Amino acid sequence: MPSWIGQAAHRGILTSRYPRAPATEAEVPMTARAPGPPAAGPLPAAAISVCPVGAIGERAVDQGRCIRCARCLAHGLQPVGPVELTVARAEALVAPPGARDPPAPAPPLASLGRSIHVFLVDVGSCNACNLEVLGIANPLYDAARLGIFFTNSPRHADVLLVVGVPTEEMVEPLRRAYEAMPAPKSVIAIGACPISGGAFRGNPGLRPSLDGLVPVDRFVPGCPPAPIQILDALLTVSGRNRREG
Amino acid sequence: MTRSAWREEPADRFALTPDRALAYVAPEGAFALYNDFAARDSVLATGLAPVPPAEVVAAWRDQGGERRPHRLVPPDTVEGYGTFTFPYGPISMGVPESGRFDVVTYGERVLELTPIGGYKARRTLPSLAGRPLADAALRIERLAGNVAAAHVAAFLAAAESAQGTGVPTRELWTRALAQELQRIYNHVHVLGRIAEAASQNVGSAETHALAEQILRLQGHVFGHRWLFGALLPGGPPRRLDLDGRRALAAALAPRSKEFEELWELFLDSRTFVDRIQGTCPVARELAVRWGAVGPTLRACGVPWDDRLRVPVVPYTDLFLALPHERDGDALARVLVRVQEVRSSFLLLEQLLDRWPADGGAPEEAAPPVAPGRGLGRVEAPSGDLVYDVRARDGRIEAVAARTPSDANWPLFSFGMRDAVFTDFHFAFESFGLVFAETDR
Incomplete structure (x- = not known):
């Protein structure tokens, strides 16, 4: 008769070695990379016109607006690396290729050490980001090994993960959840929707971004972002990301 | 304690016959178009559904609207000593999406549970008017991300039927393949969530690991973990190629x-x-009366599945088991999902094995229900999904949809009566309800 223990032992360790080792190919899907031009210079006009959300400008691609639909890849753009998983300032999302993320501000939660409690707020998402956020708890990422735990109340939370494009109905619940959190606290915007409205940008009754609602410490671009990007952002706000020093 | 009687009223005019069981999905039927309240009233009047008093329906309709938070089932009145309404949501980690549940209780027992939607309505469907088909499909797949393949497939089928466009055979096979993969993911995810709620920690970890492997597989073969961009019309940017099919075939057997x-x-x-046995039971009569769909309906002993009953290529050519259970409780729904995972693995095997050659005459679209207006129906992971699309010259004029969540909210609400608070998660997850599908 099979048993849980026997089966698990037979399979071996599934868990990612990130952040002790760089993220593997399987952990960083192609959609985690923003499209960009292969060489410096103005971006091809065909790519600009084909973008359904107006993310491609003459000089640079707005990673925060890009919904990773891959249409521009047929018109001269390609997924660029190295993967800049998350950024601290919204301006960095529109940086031209080759520019570095500006020097990171002090991590807001460095004083909390190795115990970070996380609360998820959906202000109008399609459910994919929600599931990617829950995904960091599965054994392949195992956020608990890094001291990251989900909590059921904003009063116990250090980090607010916001997914979705803010609807008028969720503005007040979001504000209340943020105010209920004890200091120090941090907010991470997950996916194109809270950063720029994503695919829903311009629909009536929606806010274009989290601007003016809650202060955001970290932006995680993507539609939806991969769990490894979300882990990266959580480690960064708690001052434990090697890449950030 | 008193309760309004209309829901309990036994009525043999609702007796189950195949015609009646399925009438609610007729093209001009009411439940096909959730937001079309006039049409809904007409079905309520036929006696296929229980008839709440006119003023109850009117009150429900008035607070509906597109955006403001509104009830997803008609209101009932439960009164009695010590009862109060306990609001759960709109933000809670127990349900990762935003939506509220108003629980009428006097302590532990749930007397009435009313789901309230509308908190995250993004007004997607109205915003599609005037857009080219491909741009609209891009937004449809972001309507409910975890069931994107089913939504795009239904939407495209409706648009093609409206415009009379033929579809290459291979494209239809790709749609089926994507849908079956996503069905496996969703069912496995639901099982993982239920195991989690039951504190089966090792089991839920293993199940969530399996779900993540399926997502990675989707990302590998289609280029996107949630299949966005895999089924768009006119040469999708993320294609399933030969290497992808080989990788898929190799990876499926161990999974x-x-x-x-x-x-x-x-x-x-x-x-x-x-x-989970006996938790949140749904009576067969109620399921049929209220138009339950998918595993919720099949768990009550009604073997209805669009893949068999509204067959399209390639399902006409494949062997497909149709699992159903009798008891209608959370266990029955879980068992149906488990058997469907098996049946989807078998379907994927057949699809990959008999992959059609390129070229050949395109398959004809279904005839339009009216000039320039088509219906598309697919069996989404949680049940029958209907899209009603009006399109002309490659542009969308109007889109309406009836999603499985729309159909199943009332059954969840009825099943939760006389349950206790701790049953909530087993019940909720077993239906596979998604607020994003209702708040569109």
Whole structure:
């Protein structure tokens, strides 16, 4: 008769070695990379016109607006690396290729050490980001090994993960959840929707971004972002990301 | 304690016959178009659904609107000593999406549970008017991300039917393949969530690991973990190529074996089976009357599945098992999902094995229901999904949809009556309800 223990032992360790080792190919899907031009210079006009959300400008691609639909890849753009998983300032999302993320501000939660409690707020998402956020708890990422735990109340939370494009109905619940959190606290915007409205940008009754609602410490671009990007952002706000020093 | 009687009223005019069981999905039927309240009233009047007093329906309709938070089932009145309404949501980690549940209780027992939607309405469907088909499809797949393949497939089928466009055989096979993959993901995810709620920690970890592997597989073969961009019209940017099919075929067998072993262990766990057996039962009469769909309906002993009853290529050419159970409780819904995972693995095997050659005459679209207006129906992971699209010259004029969540909210609400608070998660997850599908 099979048993849980026997089966698990037979399979071996599934868990990612990130952040002790760089993220593997399987952990960083192609959609985690923003499209960009292969060489410096103005971006091809065909790519600009084909973008359904107006993310491609003459000089640079707005990673925060890009919904990773891959249409521009047929018109001269390609997924660029190295993967800049998350950024601290919204301006960095529109940086031209080759520019570095500006020097990171002090991590807001460095004083909390190795115990970070996380609360998820959906202000109008399609459910994919929600599931990617829950995904960091599965054994392949195992956020608990890094001291990251989900909590059921904003009063116990250090980090607010916001997914979705803010609807008028969720503005007040979001504000209340943020105010209920004890200091120090941090907010991470997950996916194109809270950063720029994503695919829903311009629909009536929606806010274009989290601007003016809650202060955001970290932006995680993507539609939806991969769990490894979300882990990266959580480690960064708690001052434990090697890449950030 | 008093309760308004209209829901309990036994009425033999609602007796189950095949015609009646399915009438609610007729093209001009009411439930096909959730937002079309006039049409809904006409079906309520036919006697296929219970008839709440006119003023109840009117009140429900008035607060509907597109955006403001509104009830997803008609209101009932439960009164009695010590009862109060306990609001759960709109933000809670127990349900990762935003939506509220108003629980009428006097302590532990749930007398009435009313789901309230509308908090995250993004007004997607109205915003599609005037857009080219491909741009609209891009937004449809972001309507409910975890069931994107089913939504795009239904939307495209409706648009093609409206415009009379033929579809290459291969494209239809790709749609079926994407849908079956996503069905496996969703069912496995639901099982993982239920195991989590039952504190089956090892089992839920293993199940969530399997779900993540399926997501990675989707990302590998289609270029996107949630299949966005895999089924768009006119040469999708993310294609399924030969390498992808080979990778898929190689990866599926071990995943299928993993799932079998996992499930055997779950059935061995008496605490797990005990916990979900008898939880949130849905009576067959209620399911039929209110137009339940998908695993919720099949768990009540009604073997209806769009893949068999509204067959399209390639399902006409494939062997497909149609699992159903009798008891209508959370265990029955879980068992149906488990068997569907098996059946989807089998379908994927057949699809990959008999992949059609390129070229050949395109398959004809279904005839339009009216000039420039088509219906598309697919069996989404949680049930029958209907899209009603008006399109002309490659542009969308109007889109309406009836999603499985729309159909199943009332059954969840009825099943939760006389349950206790701790039943909530087992019940909620077993229906596979998604607020994003209702708040569009």
